[in-house]
Amino acid sequence: MNAASFPSPSATARAAGPAAGAPAISAAGLRKEFTVKRRAGRVRRTSHTVAAVAGVDLAVGHGETIGYIGPNGAGKSTTLKMMTGVLAPSGGELRVCGLEPVPRRKQLARRVGVVFGQRSQLWWDLPLHESFRLLRYVYAVPEAEHARRLAACRELLDLGAFWDTPVRQLSLGQRMRGEITAALLHGPGVLFLDEPTIGLDVVSKQALRSFLAELGARGDVTIVLTTHDLADIERLCPRLVVVDHGRVVHDGTLAALHDRYGSRRRVVADLDRPYDELPHVPGAKVERVEDDGHRVVFALDGVPAGGLIGRLAQLGGLRDVAVQEPDIEEVVARLYAQSP
Numbered sequence: 001m002n003a004a005s006f007p008s009p010s011a012t013a014r015a016a017g018p019a020a021g022a023p024a025i026s027a028a029g030l031r032k033e034f035t036v037k038r039r040a041g042r043v044r045r046t047s048h049t050v051a052a053v054a055g056v057d058l059a060v061g062h063g064e065t066i067g068y069i070g071p072n073g074a075g076k077s078t079t080l081k082m083m084t085g086v087l088a089p090s091g092g093e094l095r096v097c098g099l100e101p102v103p104r105r106k107q108l109a110r111r112v113g114v115v116f117g118q119r120s121q122l123w124w125d126l127p128l129h130e131s132f133r134l135l136r137y138v139y140a141v142p143e144a145e146h147a148r149r150l151a152a153c154r155e156l157l158d159l160g161a162f163w164d165t166p167v168r169q170l171s172l173g174q175r176m177r178g179e180i181t182a183a184l185l186h187g188p189g190v191l192f193l194d195e196p197t198i199g200l201d202v203v204s205k206q207a208l209r210s211f212l213a214e215l216g217a218r219g220d221v222t223i224v225l226t227t228h229d230l231a232d233i234e235r236l237c238p239r240l241v242v243v244d245h246g247r248v249v250h251d252g253t254l255a256a257l258h259d260r261y262g263s264r265r266r267v268v269a270d271l272d273r274p275y276d277e278l279p280h281v282p283g284a285k286v287e288r289v290e291d292d293g294h295r296v297v298f299a300l301d302g303v304p305a306g307g308l309i310g311r312l313a314q315l316g317g318l319r320d321v322a323v324q325e326p327d328i329e330e331v332v333a334r335l336y337a338q339s340p
């Protein structure tokens with residue numbers, strides 16, 4: 001990256017909390033139930049319990065970036081709200097930066113940054129930079145520290161063009177860059193991002209992802225990201241925690257997810273003329289034949305593509321060849337469909 005140094009955590013966020021050496025986030029048997037009333041006749045109402053989070057166990061190390069994903073209603077937002085002290089758990093243990101979020105909400109606010117799409121940290125009628133100035137007082141950030149982080153965000157998130165614009169006049173992408181700056185100005189050790197790229201155009205998404213990837217790669221801020229955008233996951237999340245019906249159904253790398261759901265790399269071979277007999281190469285299975293035999297799609301069973309491509313080249317008539325990586329949309333759709 002360029003001359004600007006990246007916004008780094010404050011001394012408060014770096015300082016050993018009540019549980020020094022503990023993970024940045026730990027949850028054990030975390031639960032949240034809501035009681036909802038439903039109509040059961042013209043006057044009568046009955047109460048039902050919705051288990052939004054039904055026993056989540058999770059440990060997130062300092063400096064890790066995790067994608068917290070799952071279908072609609074899986075319990076992601078409820079979990080994030082508990083982690084940020086907005087909602088009290090119904091049961092289980094939860095620590096964020098060593099603190100129990102609800103009783104220690106004030107201390108926690110100094111150590112975490114939050115970007116929730118629906119809630120803004122910015123003052124709607126003020127020019128953007130005024131919000132940043134006010135946030136310095138809200139979090140009592142020393143002036144030099146604030147100036148250093150603000151200068152870094154201004155440069156890295158390219159805020160200059162709308163620095164003086166009232167927040168209500170900002171585009172969605174500009175406002176999101178402002179929100180991320182606002183969440184980083186006090187130097188949090190943990191950053192919670194709920195759907196940060198939703199509604200952004202392709203260029204804005206890419207710029208934001210690059211910034212977050214760089215922030216994550218530095219390893220001094222723990223990032224928890226919820227998203228329905230699978231490109232966010234591929235670009236940003238070495239570790240994926242997939243939840244459904246309030247439970248963790250996968251915790252591991254994207255590659256482990258592909259392994260578990262049998263996603264395969266594919267070789268697509270375009271031919272000048274159809275083969276009389278399809279080639280047999282160990283670990284490569286013909287998945288389908290298209291275009292009257294002018295295209296053959298092979299699925300690779302964990303073997304490199306080189307052997308198959310070499311064999312196709314030997315056979316002759318190979319016009320073009322492409323190696324396709326497993327499709328994350330496909331694997332995640334399969335995972336969501338299979339979970340309880």
Ligand SMILES: Nc1ncnc2c1ncn2[C@@H]1O[C@H](COP(=O)(O)OP(=O)(O)OP(=O)(O)O)[C@@H](O)[C@H]1O
Binds near residue numbers: 036050051071075078
């Ligand atoms: N305040 C509430 N009162 C009652 N039920 C709630 C409340 N908040 C959430 N729920 C329910 O809890 C479950 C989990 O909701 P949550 O918003 O956490 O899911 P989510 O994974 O964030 O979904 P989405 O991807 O759609 O944002 C859903 O069934 C939802 O209807």
